[in-house]
Amino acid sequence: MPEAQAISTSDRKRASLTAFIKKEAEALGFELCRVVAPDSIPDAPARLSSYIAAGYHGTMDWMPETRERRADPRVLWSEVRSIVMFGMNYGPDLDPRHLQQEPGKGAISVYARNRDYHDVMKGRLKEIATRFAARSGADVKVFVDTAPVMEKPLAAEAGLGWQGKHTNLVSRKFGSWLFLGSLFTTADLNRDAPEIDHCGSCRACLDACPTDAFPAPYKIDARRCISYLTIEHKGSIDPALRAAFGNRIYGCDDCLSVCPWNKFAQAAREMKLQARADLIEPDLRFLLALDDPHFRTFFSGSPVKRIGRNRFVRNCLIAAGNSALPELIPACQTLVDDPAPEVRGMAVWALSRLMPGPEFERLSRERLPLETDAEVRREWMLSE
Structure with a gap:
């Protein structure tokens, strides 16, 4: 007893x-x-x-x-x-993929808008x-x-x-x-039962990936993942992948957004998790103009701040190069003189896609002899 x-x-x-x-x-x-x-x-x-x-x-x-x-x-x-x-x-309130139709805007992953x-x-x-x-x-x-x-x-x-x-x-x-x-x-608590896999034959998330980052179901190659490349990866981005970024400047929600189980999801009810309005559809021209102090101020309290201004502007320049918007040329051309090599290199790439060929060639002839960084020089030569 x-x-x-x-x-x-x-x-x-x-x-x-x-x-x-x-x-x-x-x-x-x-x-x-x-x-x-x-x-x-x-x-x-x-x-x-x-x-x-x-x-x-x-x-x-x-x-x-x-x-x-x-x-x-x-x-x-x-x-x-x-x-x-x-x-x-x-x-989120809306499917974040709608921003892909707005090339002048930067797409920030839903989780980082809060x-x-x-x-x-x-x-x-x-x-x-x-x-x-x-x-x-x-x-x-x-x-x-x-x-x-x-x-x-x-x-x-x-x-x-x-x-x-x-x-x-x-x-x-x-x-x-x-x-x-x-x-x-260290306390002993009652255990809960695991959940079973309900994906079935669906492969919507795999097919939605812009860079084909899934070598197989349930496996992801970070080296091709836009979330990894825009957040974790330092330095230059593989030229073969840049066009697939579209206007994604911090993370990528495509594989999450397309999941059929989202039809049961509701927008976050937590007040502290409601998105900042200025991070839902930020203007690329504004973002490209951010220097380090303004970057830190604008992204105060946001996870975006952790990657630093240089890496973030690098991402914005890729989006600018994918935009086909000539009005972004002045902002990109200013960044050819940026102190950070990763910024200068992506500015070169963006301009090579935005400027008429003869204009870019003239710029290249002027700037290449002045460039001392090997990676940036390579961008000029690859873009010619």
């Missing part, structure tokens, strides 16, 4: 703590909150090793460097007993963690994207959704529009 009572007491405590953290999550604006065991992704180490061996991670050297901790939560924190996965909807989700989510997760630790007496750690945590496989095992063929999490209720965060704890 005493043993049965102890088990019953333990079960009640576990159920009570699980209910408590889910109630706290709902109160703080998380649409989904479910619990998974730390050992729930045993296939992750092999999948991650295969991904890195294929070179699909590009220049993201932090992936191989953190491979062991990333593949197994128990390596990241040996004392963890439960992982709570949180999902916050950031669904206040930086790292700040929004981490602040709220810390609130939950503080209250949960006080109630449970357990240790806690919270993570939002920046730590070596495989959030999408853990979220799938927790039942928030499944990893679609585009490798992102898909929810039957929120489509492909979910921010993810996690809370690791």
Whole structure:
């Protein structure tokens, strides 16, 4: 009898703590909150090793460097007993692909039109963690994207959704529009059931990719992904891929936007996740004119700020070169004198596509002898 009572007491405590953290999550604006065991992704180490061996991670050297901790939560924190996965909807009001018909505008990924989700989510997760630790007496750690945590496989095992063929999490209720965060704890909590894959024979996300970045379903080659290239990749962009960027200047939502499960998604209800109006359809001429101080001011509180002005303007110049709008020539020509080589190089490329041939050739004859950077000189010579 005493043993049965102890088990019953333990079960009640576990159920009570699980209910408590889910109630706290709902109160703080998380649409989904479910619990998974730390050992729930045993296939992750092999999948991650295969991904890195294929070179699909590009220049993201932090992936191989953190491979062991990333593949197994128990390596990241040996004392963890439960992982709570949180999902916050950031669904847009309109399909963001409509901007592809506006070449004079820059297309910024939906998630980056809001206040930086790292700040929004981490602040709220810390609130939950503080209250949960006080109630449970357990240790806690919270993570939002920046730590070596495989959030999408853990979220799938927790039942928030499944990893679609585009490798992102898909929810039957929120489509492909979910921010993810996690809370690791030494407390024992009730586990939730995983979600099954509902993609079926659909390959809409794979076919929608402008740069053919999916070598196979459920695999992505970052080296061809516009999101990676506009955000993570430094320096010059492969000339063979530039035209496919269109006017995408920070990230790419095509594979997310086309997902049929989005028909069940609703626009984000969180006030702090509503898009800034000036980031929905920003004018390319305005963006091309941003110097570093103005860039920092304009993108204050936005994740765009993290990539820095030079990389961002590089992206805007690719969009300008794809625009076929002669009115962007003056802004691009000014940037031929920019201190940053990556900006100058893309200004050359943009002008080669916007200026009449004889005018560009004259400009090239004037500027090439003055250019000292090898990459920029190569742009002049390739564009002639």
